[in-house]
Amino acid sequence: MAKSECLIKDEHMMLKQKSTGPIKGIHWQITDTCNYQCEYCIDRQLNRKSFRSGFSDQITISKVLDAIRQLPGSWQIKFGNNESTLHPQFLDICKEISNSRHTICLATNFSSSRNKLKKLIDICGVKLDFVTASLHLSQTDVEEFIEKSIWFNTVKNSHTEFIVTNVMTKENFDKLTLIRNKLDKQGIEFRFQILKDKGKYVTYPEEIEKYIEDKLSANQELLRSKSFFGKECYTGNLYFVIDLNGNAYRCYRMMKDGYLGNIVKGTFARYSEPTPCLALKCACALAVDNNLVLFRERRNIARITKYLSHSHVFDMKLRKRTIKRFINQ
Numbered sequence: 001m002a003k004s005e006c007l008i009k010d011e012h013m014m015l016k017q018k019s020t021g022p023i024k025g026i027h028w029q030i031t032d033t034c035n036y037q038c039e040y041c042i043d044r045q046l047n048r049k050s051f052r053s054g055f056s057d058q059i060t061i062s063k064v065l066d067a068i069r070q071l072p073g074s075w076q077i078k079f080g081n082n083e084s085t086l087h088p089q090f091l092d093i094c095k096e097i098s099n100s101r102h103t104i105c106l107a108t109n110f111s112s113s114r115n116k117l118k119k120l121i122d123i124c125g126v127k128l129d130f131v132t133a134s135l136h137l138s139q140t141d142v143e144e145f146i147e148k149s150i151w152f153n154t155v156k157n158s159h160t161e162f163i164v165t166n167v168m169t170k171e172n173f174d175k176l177t178l179i180r181n182k183l184d185k186q187g188i189e190f191r192f193q194i195l196k197d198k199g200k201y202v203t204y205p206e207e208i209e210k211y212i213e214d215k216l217s218a219n220q221e222l223l224r225s226k227s228f229f230g231k232e233c234y235t236g237n238l239y240f241v242i243d244l245n246g247n248a249y250r251c252y253r254m255m256k257d258g259y260l261g262n263i264v265k266g267t268f269a270r271y272s273e274p275t276p277c278l279a280l281k282c283a284c285a286l287a288v289d290n291n292l293v294l295f296r297e298r299r300n301i302a303r304i305t306k307y308l309s310h311s312h313v314f315d316m317k318l319r320k321r322t323i324k325r326f327i328n329q
């Protein structure tokens with residue numbers, strides 16, 4: 001094996017080890033469409049009339065791939081939200097990333113054919129870090145989904161972690177526990193996802209809360225209970241979200257204060273350091289999973305006002321509102 005390949009592989013393996021430092025990553029949204037219409041969809045797929053752009057075009061893809069190639073070190077490039085595998089160039093994009101220093105994570109509704117999934121496995125090899133298959137009970141045949149999961153688990157690369165998730169509602173709780181037990185017997189990890197309502201995590205009836213108490217990852221519990229307002233966060237510096245038109249934001253809270261510019265127009269710039277969070281509630285599981293939030297740092301008004309003076313962030317009303325919020329805390 002050539003030396004460069006070894007180095008890339010070593011860096012990739014280091015990323016997969018349990019890290020306590022920030023894990024560098026990008027969430028790249030290459031489409032805003034989906035072939036499913038789940039009742040709880042946070043991407044509002046139930047309302048097909050809402051404005052949709054479709055798929056990232058060729059120019060945007062090339063520019064974003066160029067920007068990704070220029071990033072220092074190895075980053076996790078995550079595809080999720082809506083259904084990325086529907087993009088006609090999805091496999092080509094994965095091939096380009098696999099040939100770079102970076103790795104790939106995919107969150108999918110698992111509706112792709114086995115043939116397409118096998119091609120993905122072959123193209124990415126050890127560069128496919130994670131595949132998260134979401135089971136949506138109202139949209140898919142459960143038995144077929146379970147069979148496909150078992151098949152995928154046997155043909156995937158041993159470096160790829162495979163997890164099945166499901167958004168839990170009061171109504172589907174009983175069914176999910178049975179599915180979880182079935183997958184468990186096959187050695188496939190199943191994780192409950194907490195339902196979000198208007199961007200916030202919901203609380204379930206007592207019996208469900210009790211059942212999931214020890215089955216939620218620590219990060220989900222943290223996200224549900226805490227506000228990170230004023231805390232320093234590496235998003236914008238070592239993590240960012242790119243929409244299908246090349247606009248980049250520090251995190252999933254795609255607000256003006258987290259805008260990093262547009263990659264196609266050449267206005268994109270990462271922050272040079274962690275910056276304070278201005279959100280009352282964080283809904284980005286990856287911010288905790290990737291160790292991006294500096295929980296131990298004290299909130300600091302000087303850091304907040306410095307951040308609010310940033311050219312993309314500057315807004316007088318936001319400034320007043322944020323300082324008032326800090327004082328009232």
Ligand code: SF4
Pocket residue numbers: 034035036037038040041042043044045046081082083109136
């Ligand atoms: S599969 Fe995901 S993106 Fe598609 S409708 Fe369901 S929840 Fe929304």
Ligand code: SF4
Pocket residue numbers: 228233234235250251252253276277278279281282283284287293
């Ligand atoms: S909302 Fe979450 S991810 Fe975004 S800046 Fe705040 S803590 Fe970081």
